[in-house]
Amino acid sequence: VNGPSPPAVVGSGRVRALGTAFEYPEGRAFLVSSPGVMDLHGAAIRSALSFRSFVEILVDDREIAKTLRGVEGILEAAIASEVRRDDFVVAFGGGVVSDMAGFAASVLLRGIRWYGVPTTLLAMADAAIGGKTGVDHPAAKNQIGTFHFPSGVLVDPDFLETLPERAYRSGLAEIYKALLVGDAEGAEEMRGRLEELARLRGARRALLRAIAVKERIVREDPFESDRRRVLNFGHTLGHALETAGAYRDLAHGEAVALGMAAALLLSSERSGYPEPDARAQAAELSRFARAGRAPELCPSRDAIRAALRRDKKNTAGRAPAVLLSRPGAPVIADISDEEWLDAAERILLPTGL
Numbered sequence: 001v002n003g004p005s006p007p008a009v010v011g012s013g014r015v016r017a018l019g020t021a022f023e024y025p026e027g028r029a030f031l032v033s034s035p036g037v038m039d040l041h042g043a044a045i046r047s048a049l050s051f052r053s054f055v056e057i058l059v060d061d062r063e064i065a066k067t068l069r070g071v072e073g074i075l076e077a078a079i080a081s082e083v084r085r086d087d088f089v090v091a092f093g094g095g096v097v098s099d100m101a102g103f104a105a106s107v108l109l110r111g112i113r114w115y116g117v118p119t120t121l122l123a124m125a126d127a128a129i130g131g132k133t134g135v136d137h138p139a140a141k142n143q144i145g146t147f148h149f150p151s152g153v154l155v156d157p158d159f160l161e162t163l164p165e166r167a168y169r170s171g172l173a174e175i176y177k178a179l180l181v182g183d184a185e186g187a188e189e190m191r192g193r194l195e196e197l198a199r200l201r202g203a204r205r206a207l208l209r210a211i212a213v214k215e216r217i218v219r220e221d222p223f224e225s226d227r228r229r230v231l232n233f234g235h236t237l238g239h240a241l242e243t244a245g246a247y248r249d250l251a252h253g254e255a256v257a258l259g260m261a262a263a264l265l266l267s268s269e270r271s272g273y274p275e276p277d278a279r280a281q282a283a284e285l286s287r288f289a290r291a292g293r294a295p296e297l298c299p300s301r302d303a304i305r306a307a308l309r310r311d312k313k314n315t316a317g318r319a320p321a322v323l324l325s326r327p328g329a330p331v332i333a334d335i336s337d338e339e340w341l342d343a344a345e346r347i348l349l350p351t352g353l
């Protein structure tokens with residue numbers, strides 16, 4: 001659909017009501033998932049989809065496989081099954097699956113409907129919501145894609161029971177991001193409790209609030225001409241740290257947590273965010289992102305600088321940064337690479353905060 005989706009349907013066990021949660025076109029479902037997710041939760045989704053005949057398409061859901069070739073596999077399988085305009089896609093998995101399945105749906109027959117049933121915390125809070133689809137290219141992450149809004153998103157937190165710890169933490173970081181830019185009260189509830197929420201797997205309340213923030217901001221600016229950019233809070237430096245390579249396996253949410261820590265320090269210098277709060281929250285985020293990891297994993301200043309430059313080139317030199325003047329109040333600022341690097345150094349060095 002080429003406009004914002006209806007609000008996500010959320011609830012434990014709700015996947016069983018998938019058939020009545022939304023309206024569907026008349027045709028078949030193409031269930032797109034990965035072997036790993038189907039091993040864990042295949043029985044639940046197959047039974048939920050029994051209201052309609054469906055075709056299963058499995059993809060490799062590692063980030064390195066989120067490519068045009070991966071999408072081609074989905075297209076080939078759909079075409080081999082003689083896909084028709086009244087068929088639809090159901091994306092069942094994490095953000096890699098929903099990005100690829102949504103993209104495939106947007107180009108099959110110039111666009112058939114799709115529905116999201118996310119199974120990771122990050123996909124529930126972020127990736128499956130908001131209609132951005134796409135794949136990575138070796139030269140640039142997320143540079144090939146479409147806006148193609150799902151006709152329905154069903155969030156069943158029961159799927160999280162099997163989620164590995166680091167994936168859960170990564171999702172928590174994105175949730176905190178949404179609340180910091182769009183829900184001051186929700187952010188205050190999470191503050192100082194990231195470790196505790198990860199340990200107790202207690203993010204359900206925060207997840208609901210994060211979904212509401214994302215849905216509201218996407219409704220205001222579906223195609224990211226302006227307001228939607230605030231959801232990139234923490235992503236300028238986060239992205240650069242991810243691509244700088246020194247943390248070879250830095251999870252996306254861990255990189256974003258470090259990026260938010262740096263953005264908070266800059267917010268206190270440049271946009272009036274209260275200084276002691278910025279420092280305390282940056283310290284918490286930095287600790288949370290690096291729990292159990294050796295400090296010598298710090299990427300070099302040169303590697304981070306090169307990654308910042310590369311990202312900027314991809315956006316024609318315009319990479320306005322998102323800062324906060326206080327929780328829930330994002331502002332757009334012009335931050336130089338050197339400023340980002342100084343902030344990165346402060347959050348990455350053990351003595352910097």
Ligand SMILES: NC(=O)c1ccc[n+]([C@@H]2O[C@H](COP(=O)([O-])OP(=O)(O)OC[C@H]3O[C@@H](n4cnc5c(N)ncnc54)[C@H](O)[C@@H]3O)[C@@H](O)[C@H]2O)c1
Nearest residue numbers: 036094095096097119120122123126127132159162163164
């Ligand atoms: N389109 C958007 O707006 C948007 C927003 C944020 C992120 N993204 C994209 O999302 C991707 C990251 O998504 P992600 O964090 O969900 O990671 P992911 O899709 O890579 O999933 C992480 C791992 O968890 C496994 N998994 C999935 N569900 C599970 C479950 N219930 N139990 C056990 N294991 C499970 C997957 O098989 C995978 O190995 C990135 O590619 C990112 O670019 C997109």
Ligand SMILES: [Zn+2]
Nearest residue numbers: 174235252256
């Ligand atoms: Zn993100």
